[in-house]
Amino acid sequence: MRHLIHNISKWTTSLYRVWRREFRLVFTDAGVVIFFFLLPTLYPLVYTLIYNPEIVRDIPVAVVDNCRTTSSREFTRMVDATEAIKIIGYASTLNEARQWHAQKACYGILEIPEDYGKNIGRGEQSSVIFYSDMSLLIRYRGFLSAMTDLSLATGTKIRQKLYNSDSQPINSSSIILGDTTQGFASFVIPGILVLIIQQSLILGIAMLGGGANERRLMNRGIDPLAVKAPATATIIGKALCYFTIYIPLVIYILYFVPIFFNLPNIGNIVDYLLFIVPFLFSSIFLGMIFQRAVTERESSMLIVVFSSVVFLFLSGLTWPRYAMSKLWIWIGNCIPATWGVEGFIRINSNGATLEQNTLPYLMLWLLTCCYFIIVLLSELLTKVKTPYNHS
């Protein structure tokens, strides 16, 4: 019994020593400080500033009015009054309008056919043609919803005028959940924030590993700054060090940044902080796995940086996960950010509870355990290769 207590206290002491030493290593390495502090502090601000205008308003559109009647001009005025569209002028022919488009003076062309006014007067169906530039889908989305709304509104208006019946038999109301303003930053930033946490952790940890490796190369396989400790204490001690560093950062990123920029933030802070705990640990252990692949401080970046794009897409933020093939869903399942993004968005933007996010939460703990075991095994295996005679 006494032996056991002695062992535990010895293990705890070495855990503490690893934790303390890792702190020193983090703060004495300028590269790691950049990735652990500067990047998570500045990136959320820069990203949000890029997308902060939220909504694309007044996209320039040219009109080719072949009808030239009161009703066609009225329709044009209504188009101009929509939030998404701004009429920049009348082109005399479609060719002229296409030239404007080629010069990037407009991104859409509205063509009103000759018989538009006549058809309206006769009570027949008339059509207008809208050509839309497809380089950016957000513009197309704006055009489409503006034109559909307009077509419905004109319908109601003409009906009232002709038959004097405002017989709208049914009201319909549309309620937008989560991103209520339909803004771009409000949609993309909450997910990006979580991804930034994971990537900065992986980059920083990989760089620490590269540094240790370089020290080993210079010292015949021994890292003079490593603390002699059992493998479990080494891994957990380091993980706890990174975890301690990230607690204030996480509060800043997930709590303050959405408030600064008025992004959706209706989640319960206790819920998402509890949720983020396994996310941090699984990211830390994933970073330690990456660390194994890195031999040099700088090459870590060459490998890790591009993975941000992969993880962004696998998380389902831009392309929904239900539409992915089984392969990508399964690979996505192995990435902490996939579950982190999903859970945090639901808690933060939809006001879901931790209980509703049971699956992501448990998956994150599962990933934490799996990655810990992988790190532990590889640590034990490398220990055999380079025996430790240093104290």
Next chain:
Amino acid sequence: MILGILETAKREMQRLVCRRIYLLTMVVIPIAMSLFFLSLLNPGLPLKVPTAIIDLDNSTMSRKITRSLSAMETIEIAEQATSFNEAMDKVGRGDIFGFFLIPEDFEQEAISNRTPTISYYSNLTYFIPGTLAFKGFKTIAVSTSGNIVLTTLVAEGINPQQVETLLQPVVVQDHPIHNPWTNYSIYLSNSFIPGVIALMILLVTSFSICSELKQGSSIKWIKTANGSILGALIGKLLPQTIIFSIIGIFCQSLLYGYNHFPLHCNPLVMIYAIILFVIATQAFAVFICSLIPNLRLAVSIVSLIGILSFSITGFSFPVESMYGAIGIFSYIIPLRYYFLIYVDQALNGLPLYYSRWYFIVLIAFPCVILPLLPRLKRALSHPVYIP
């Protein structure tokens, strides 16, 4: 000088072959990423958004709405919910991206002209599925209302054909130019694949230049090029230019050849564009290296810029709508000009004349950095590695 360039190129090729990281970053990652995007986005549109319907009325009319909803291409009724709270709970769990609510006594009120309200909820925290659900719901809500009007007016004795017109007097014929399927892969792959290539060019260029500083081999490098910094750079970067251009053209062949994405211009235009884009991006990395001749800092900075350029070049959010002080940065990134050339040439098929400035800017990138080269040479002649 030609001899010096050739010697440096030979030396560089040996260096490239020696380290696995170059094979990985120059060949494997760009190709793997292209395949990743094309495979992930292969469906083009994420149809069948999981949604739910709450039918509190259970009448002929409400069941008809349910049937038309499930017949929609964009949405799928994945769940039946019995109450608003249940549906909201499912949204919170992420099972559904929206739901459609038909209130109690819906049919009765509609027929007796008491104007019931149907409501639909779309979860926009996921943009694409949220929008698709919204569009599907809206169509059904409008056509339901229309059908009732139609029935009433026909009963009043108005010609059914005329009623049809009344429901929608103005039809908007929508023409998405050269992407009539609104295929997301055409849009995303064409912007993200060059983005990844740019990121890898930035990383490899700055890594290969500054690691000479770290290893202290930069003096030898300059000497191989007979002391000319321009020759040394050309000799070093030319093999990389060739490799990256081949990879870029291969990725283009995946996009336009294998996947038949819109290519409404002479393929040579896009090939020229990617070669110029590779050179301009390399020049950008040389620019950073001359400003900060330090391996770690240079690589950190180009990776930060490389990642940010996915957002700041305005693939997803237009530069004109960004804050001026932010949007201005998009103009110093070569990726933006390649993207604009792609839009003008491959997507819209405009005459080359309209893209002339983008080509000129891409050509200008390597010229603009020439004055900085003496600074880089000074740094390379006195290599110091600060860990």
